[in-house]
Amino acid sequence: MHFVVCIKQVPDSAQIRVHPVTNTIMRQGVPTIINPYDLFSLEEALRWRDKVGGEVTVLTMGPPMAADSLRKALTIGADRAVLLTDRFFAGSDTLATSFALSAALKKIGDTFGKIDIVFCGKQTIDGDTAQVGPGIAKRLNLEQITYVSGINEVDGEGGTVTLERRSEGGVQVLKTNLPAMITMLEGSNVVRRGRIDDALRAARAEIVTWSAKEAGIEDVTMCGLRGSPTVVKKVFAPSPRAEKAAQVEVGASPAESAEALIEAIFKKAPKIEADLVKLASGY
Amino acid sequence: MSDAKPAAPAGGSRATMKKELPERFRNHKHVWVFVEMERGVVHPVSFELLGEGRKLADKLGVELAGVVLGAPGADVANACKEAFAYGADLCYTIENPVLADYRNDPYSKALTAVVEAHKPEILLLGATTLGRDLAGSVATTLLTGLTADCTELNVDDDKSLAATRPTFGGSLLCTIYTLNFRPQMATARPRAMAMPERQEGREGRIVPFAVDLREDDIITKILSFIPDRDSNKTNLAFADVVVAGGMGLQSPENFQLVKNLASVLGAEYGCSRPLVQKGWISSDRQIGQTGKTIRPKIYIAAGISGAIQHRVGVEGADLIVAINTDKNAPIYDFAHIGIVTDAIRFLPALTEAFRKRLSPHSKDRLAG
Ligand SMILES: Cc1cc2nc3c(=O)[nH]c(=O)nc-3n(C[C@H](O)[C@H](O)[C@H](O)COP(=O)(O)OP(=O)(O)OC[C@H]3O[C@@H](n4cnc5c(N)ncnc54)[C@H](O)[C@@H]3O)c2cc1C
Ligand SMILES: Nc1ncnc2c1ncn2[C@@H]1O[C@H](COP(=O)(O)O)[C@@H](O)[C@H]1O
Numbered sequence: 343m344h345f346v347v348c349i350k351q352v353p354d355s356a357q358i359r360v361h362p363v364t365n366t367i368m369r370q371g372v373p374t375i376i377n378p379y380d381l382f383s384l385e386e387a388l389r390w391r392d393k394v395g396g397e398v399t400v401l402t403m404g405p406p407m408a409a410d411s412l413r414k415a416l417t418i419g420a421d422r423a424v425l426l427t428d429r430f431f432a433g434s435d436t437l438a439t440s441f442a443l444s445a446a447l448k449k450i451g452d453t454f455g456k457i458d459i460v461f462c463g464k465q466t467i468d469g470d471t472a473q474v475g476p477g478i479a480k481r482l483n484l485e486q487i488t489y490v491s492g493i494n495e496v497d498g499e500g501g502t503v504t505l506e507r508r509s510e511g512g513v514q515v516l517k518t519n520l521p522a523m524i525t526m527l528e529g530s531n532v533v534r535r536g537r538i539d540d541a542l543r544a545a546r547a548e549i550v551t552w553s554a555k556e557a558g559i560e561d562v563t564m565c566g567l568r569g570s571p572t573v574v575k576k577v578f579a580p581s582p583r584a585e586k587a588a589q590v591e592v593g594a595s596p597a598e599s600a601e602a603l604i605e606a607i608f609k610k611a612p613k614i615e616a617d618l619v620k621l622a623s624g625y
Numbered sequence: 626m627s628d629a630k631p632a633a634p635a636g637g638s639r640a641t642m643k644k645e646l647p648e649r650f651r652n653h654k655h656v657w658v659f660v661e662m663e664r665g666v667v668h669p670v671s672f673e674l675l676g677e678g679r680k681l682a683d684k685l686g687v688e689l690a691g692v693v694l695g696a697p698g699a700d701v702a703n704a705c706k707e708a709f710a711y712g713a714d715l716c717y718t719i720e721n722p723v724l725a726d727y728r729n730d731p732y733s734k735a736l737t738a739v740v741e742a743h744k745p746e747i748l749l750l751g752a753t754t755l756g757r758d759l760a761g762s763v764a765t766t767l768l769t770g771l772t773a774d775c776t777e778l779n780v781d782d783d784k785s786l787a788a789t790r791p792t793f794g795g796s797l798l799c800t801i802y803t804l805n806f807r808p809q810m811a812t813a814r815p816r817a818m819a820m821p822e823r824q825e826g827r828e829g830r831i832v833p834f835a836v837d838l839r840e841d842d843i844i845t846k847i848l849s850f851i852p853d854r855d856s857n858k859t860n861l862a863f864a865d866v867v868v869a870g871g872m873g874l875q876s877p878e879n880f881q882l883v884k885n886l887a888s889v890l891g892a893e894y895g896c897s898r899p900l901v902q903k904g905w906i907s908s909d910r911q912i913g914q915t916g917k918t919i920r921p922k923i924y925i926a927a928g929i930s931g932a933i934q935h936r937v938g939v940e941g942a943d944l945i946v947a948i949n950t951d952k953n954a955p956i957y958d959f960a961h962i963g964i965v966t967d968a969i970r971f972l973p974a975l976t977e978a979f980r981k982r983l984s985p986h987s988k989d990r991l992a993g
Binding site for chain 1: 663664666668726727728729730733753754755757758760761762764765766768769770771772773774787791792793796797798799800801802803804805806844845846847848849850851852853865866889890891892908914915922923937943944945946947952956957958959960961962963964965966970971973974975977978979982983984
């Protein structure tokens with residue numbers, strides 16, 4: 343079977359700083375990582391490859407340096423990596439991104455073998471939209487199953503997959519036909535550490551690199567800024583609250599401090615007491 | 626590449642190059658809210674969106690419509706009644722047995738069809754598992770723009786939708802437009818917008834819409850539905866009182882102190898992300914950018930530093946109370962009341978003091 347995992351290289355947002363004056367992002371020196379949610383999808387693809395046989399291809403669209411993330415995915419155990427890179431892709435929103443990735447997926451299917459499952463991450467930590475996966479599914483006419491908490495069975499011969507999808511208030515157990523686009527929930531598996539031989543192989547592996555044209559994209563007006571219906575008009579820092587927290591003085595004992603804090607709360611928000619009495623009596 | 630987009634400096638240039646809206650979109654009119662319903666229950670985010678949608682519609686001088694999909698029966702009529710009570714002027718309804726439970730294919734076909742027929746200018750959905758699954762498909766089919774997880778919606782002077790959302794893990798906000806395409810689509814997370822007042826008895830028009838959907842044509846089959854056990858059902862996002870703990874608690878055992886306080890207050894409990902990552906607490910209790918957004922009347926945070934990713938999930942709280950040993954912790958920048966003390970020693974005392982204070986026989990309370 344052929345599983346393709348779409349991964350995105352993202353800045354490690356825990357370390358992002360905003361320039362206090364210009365409000366722009368200070369990217370210098372911010373390390374990049376594979377979007378953490380994509381790793382659960384990569385792991386699931388590797389597991390099913392190990393179980394039912396086949397290959398795992400990882401795909402990313404990004405600047406040439408996104409090759410680092412692909413190589414990382416190879417060290418974790420992927421068999422093949424494809425980098426889609428072209429200046430035409432700069433400024434892509436989700437619609438333009440799913441357009442470009444769909445073209446590359448078609449080409450991957452034609453070149454390396456028919457795709458059974460496209461895996462995407464639940465969402466990215468920089469874009470955070472959770473739309474690229476559904477966009478790909480729609481464009482390639484794949485059955486779409488998002489927020490999957492577990493895959494129970496992949497039946498290559500029957501061309502079906504049975505899985506559990508998180509929904510409001512419960513889990514749907516679904517069966518669908520391949521090819522499908524699946525996004526995994528975080529925590530649905532434990533991401534493996536790569537093996538030594540994978541690391542050695544990854545270091546030498548060739549990364550298949552395609553431009554827009556090489557991926558079969560003829561109409562580049564569908565890509566990048568031009569192909570993006572959404573426009574970012576303004577980027578700004580959240581306005582700080584005018585005043586800092588009113589500090590309650592610490593008493594001689596925790597009990598005294600507690601009394602003081604409760605006083606402060608009820609003074610600041612007199613209606614809270616009645617609400618709390620009502621709630622507390624209900625427990 | 627694509628991640629270069631939100632980094633554009635303030636006042637990016639493309640928006641100022643705005644062309645006239647293409648002719649084919651000129652007759653798109655009115656604001657719509659997708660009314661999300663599962664197993665007969667309307668998701669409260671739909672009411673929050675109707676509240677926002679009402680404001681947008683009034684500013685634009687147009688109508689506010691709900692869209693309700695479901696199996697034929699009382700649930701759809703009930704959902705419409707609720708939508709009217711929360712501000713809708715009318716509801717489009719699509720009733721079909723195939724729509725009894727959510728699946729992407731029939732839902733996106735149905736919603737796309739009614740959008741193409743009745744042409745809204747704005748379409749809002751909740752950023753829930755269902756809403757996100759659906760919105761991406763519909764936007765791709767319509768080839769229009771979709772702004773996810775908005776925290777603020779507005780219309781600007783030339784009547785475009787200005788959708789503001791956090792970006793880069795909440796460290797920045799950006800305002801996004803869909804200039805030359807319709808409808809302008811946006812999703813908002815539960816609790817990001819305030820719940821509007823319910824107007825009992827408010828009425829509206831029901832406009833049924835027929836879509837030809839047959840079970841035989843649908844590839845994905847639902848084998849079963851496993852409801853969450855009651856203990857799993859957290860009402861965290863909608864709780865009036867929330868107590869949460871962070872790494873300052875130092876051990877999973879100490880987290881019990883948070884649960885104890887929550888139980889005395891009749892509150893829900895939550896946590897910061899590292900506790901979920903360490904496996905101390907289940908992920909549905911996480912508050913923040915990648916967890917739940919809460920809007921309680923009072924939020925008590927113990928041993929939480931107040932990182933931006935946590936902050937964006939709690940800022941809608943009316944009163945934020947922080948307990949942290951570090952007087953310079955960022956949480957004191959947005960909390961209303963703080964106390965610089967050791968939460969592990971303090972929480973039991975606070976729990977006890979609240980217990981006394983709130984007990985129905987409390988002398989303190991009678992006196993106060
Ligand atoms: C993409 C991304 C998404 C994220 N999403 C979220 C999210 O949704 N929610 C979230 O919460 N975080 C999120 N984070 C993580 C976030 O950046 C912070 O790392 C996290 O919130 C910190 O948790 P904390 O405050 O519990 O721990 P710490 O930062 O370790 O802070 C512990 C605090 O406890 C105080 N303390 C120590 N001992 C005591 C004591 N005895 N009594 C009282 N106080 C004490 C310390 O002074 C400190 O302020 C995200 C990060 C990234 C990169
Ligand atoms: N540039 C990209 N290259 C490869 N995959 C991507 C890219 N952008 C998004 N994806 C995939 O789509 C998922 C959802 O992204 P998003 O819609 O940005 O939240 C990610 O987790 C990836 O699997």
